[in-house]
Amino acid sequence: MNRLERTIGSVLRSGTVASSSLFAVGLVMALTGYRDALAGVLLEAGLVILLATPATRVVVSVIEYVRERDWTFVVLTLTVLLALGGSIVAAYL
Amino acid sequence: MNPLNPVLALIIFGAGTIAGALGVALGLGGGIFLVPFLTLALGFPLKSAAAISLSTVIATSSAVSARRAGNQLINLRLGMVLEVATTAGSLLGGITAQYVAETALQRLFGVVSMAVAFAMIGRINRRNVIADPAADPGRLGGRFYEEESGGVVTYRVRRLPLALVASFVAGNVSSLLGIGGGIIKVPVLNAWCGMPLRAAAATSALMIGVTATGGAVIYYGHGDLRPLLAAPAVLGVQLGSWSGSRLAENTSVKWLKLLMAVLLAVVAVLMFLRSAR
Numbered sequence: 001m002n003r004l005e006r007t008i009g010s011v012l013r014s015g016t017v018a019s020s021s022l023f024a025v026g027l028v029m030a031l032t033g034y035r036d037a038l039a040g041v042l043l044e045a046g047l048v049i050l051l052a053t054p055a056t057r058v059v060v061s062v063i064e065y066v067r068e069r070d071w072t073f074v075v076l077t078l079t080v081l082l083a084l085g086g087s088i089v090a091a092y093l
Numbered sequence: 094m095n096p097l098n099p100v101l102a103l104i105i106f107g108a109g110t111i112a113g114a115l116g117v118a119l120g121l122g123g124g125i126f127l128v129p130f131l132t133l134a135l136g137f138p139l140k141s142a143a144a145i146s147l148s149t150v151i152a153t154s155s156a157v158s159a160r161r162a163g164n165q166l167i168n169l170r171l172g173m174v175l176e177v178a179t180t181a182g183s184l185l186g187g188i189t190a191q192y193v194a195e196t197a198l199q200r201l202f203g204v205v206s207m208a209v210a211f212a213m214i215g216r217i218n219r220r221n222v223i224a225d226p227a228a229d230p231g232r233l234g235g236r237f238y239e240e241e242s243g244g245v246v247t248y249r250v251r252r253l254p255l256a257l258v259a260s261f262v263a264g265n266v267s268s269l270l271g272i273g274g275g276i277i278k279v280p281v282l283n284a285w286c287g288m289p290l291r292a293a294a295a296t297s298a299l300m301i302g303v304t305a306t307g308g309a310v311i312y313y314g315h316g317d318l319r320p321l322l323a324a325p326a327v328l329g330v331q332l333g334s335w336s337g338s339r340l341a342e343n344t345s346v347k348w349l350k351l352l353m354a355v356l357l358a359v360v361a362v363l364m365f366l367r368s369a370r
Contacts, residue, residue, distance in 0.1 A: 005169060009162030012155040012302075019152070020331055023324040030321060031099050043320035050148060050327065051309055053155050054302035061173065076173050080303060083180035087307040090188050091314020 004064040008057050015053025022046030055084055102325045104135070109149060109329020114337035116153060116273075116330075123330055124150050124272035125356075129363055141322070143271025144312035147305040148323040149330040150273040154302030156334055158295075165237035166295035168288070171250055174233065175260040176300050179274060182264025183307035190269050190311075196368040203364035206276065210357035212284045214350075235292060251287040260300070268308030273301035276357065290349060 026042030029035055058080050065073040108130045109123075116123025124146035131142035161167055230236055234249040250256070259281035263274030275297040282293035312318040 005162050005167075008169075009159050012159035012162070016152065016155045016159060016331070020328060023320075023328055026320070027102065027324045027328070031102060040320075043324055047148065047313070047318070047320040047323060050151055050155075050323075051306055051313065054151060054306045057155075058176075058303060073170070073173055076177055080173070080176045080180050083177070083184050084303070084307055084310070086184045087180075087187060087310040088314070090184065091311045 004061060007060050007064065011057050011060055012053060015049055015056065019046045019050040019053065022049065055081070058084070101135075105131075105145075105322065105325040106329040108134075109326040110333040113149070113153060113330035113333025113335075116334065116337065123153055123333070124270075125276055125360055127326065127330075128271045129367075133367075139271075140312065140317045141319070143269075144309060144318035145323050145326050146271035147267070147309040147312065148318060149326050150267075150271075150305040151302050151309060152327045153330055153334045154273070154298055154300075154305065156331055158299040158302065161295055161298070165235065166292055167299050168233070168235045168250075168292055168296045169299075171233045171235070171256075172296045172299050174253075175256060175278070175296075176303050178257045178260035179264035179267070179278075179300055179304040180307045182261040182266075183268040183274075183304050184264075186265035186268030187308045187311035189265075193269070199364045199368035203361040203368070206357040206364070207361040210354040210361070212280060214354045234287075237292060239289075239291075246289060248289055248292065249287055252285055256282060256286045264304045264307065267301070267304050268311070271308070273297075274304055275301055276360070280353070280357075 022042045023046040026039045026046060029039035030043065058077055062074060062077045062081065065071075065077060108127060112123035112126040112130070115126055127146045127149060128139075128142050131137040131145060132139050137145070158167060230247050231249045233253065234247065236245055236247040238244070239246045256278075259278055260274075263277040266272065266277060267274035275294070278297045278300070279290070279293045282288040282297070283290045286293075288296070309318060
């Protein structure tokens with residue numbers, strides 16, 4: 001297994017574990033009515049981490065391709081990031 | 094907007110579990126089952142259902158790909174190339190969602206799914222592999238250990254432009270309908286671009302995370318993606334995808350293809366019915 005694949009695996013794993021844990025705790029708190037405000041914050045954080053995980057995977061790919069000096073794939077992965085940036089802009093238009 | 098009570102949370106969780114299990118077994122994501130359920134059975138607005146579904150697509154993609162990283166099924170390089178097309182497609186889909194008539198899109202989707210279902214059945218016994226383990230997979234091809242035949246299989250990627258077009262369309266449909274888009278990419282990669290089904294499904298499963306993020310971010314910004322409703326769906330899908338990957342490992346490729354074809358036909362009919370209302 002190459003290094004990029006390993007790094008991507010751990011990025012995706014951490015993001016999944018973090019967002020799912022926040023969702024689970026936040027959901028139980030929201031349903032039991034225990035500290036509603038905090039529950040809302042936890043759920044929101046879970047969602048943001050969920051959305052950020054694939055984007056982070058692309059960022060680590062860019063870094064790895066720069067290290068390998070594989071410029072074709074640096075351009076390709078940067079283009080993917082650019083499109084994601086476009087979505088963020090479109091989200092608040 | 095639906096207030097969340099424990100019963101509704103449990104229903105969404107259960108629907109997510111089933112959708113996740115089926116989705117992973119077929120490499121489709123699960124949104125294809127979740128969106129119709131949320132809109133038709135629970136009466137959610139389509140935008141809200143699509144947004145919730147996209148968040149489960151991201152969760153499935155991340156969880157499944159984290160587990161698969163390293164077993165060579167995911168074609169990372171091809172994935173990165175095709176993601177350029179899927180994310181461009183999902184960005185455009187998210188923006189144009191407001192301007193295109195939904196019924197027209199549903200019909201188009203129905204036609205595409207039906208066509209792919211037939212293509213899948215027509216090629217059910219065909220295997221896109223080169224038996225010689227020393228064969229050159231080319232720049233974008235790959236090789237992996239296949240349990241069924243007990244050997245290393247190699248494949249080349251053919252018709253890259255077609256794969257790019259399919260990926261763009263998949264990204265577009267992903268944003269508009271709240272699905273992963275694997276339903277379009279996987280059959281095309283398998284039937285016309287020379288990829289074995291498992292490699293195509295694994296590579297697509299990685300791509301749909303980034304693709305769905307492009308769409309989900311737009312819904313989130315517009316307030317259509319509510320964490321309180323997304324949480325039970327995501328947790329359900331996580332549970333389902335965990336059991337679904339075991340299902341996939343123990344089912345033969347032929348059955349997976351047949352199941353996918355039947356499923357595509359059902360989705361096509363549902364889409365036509367919905368567009369006629």
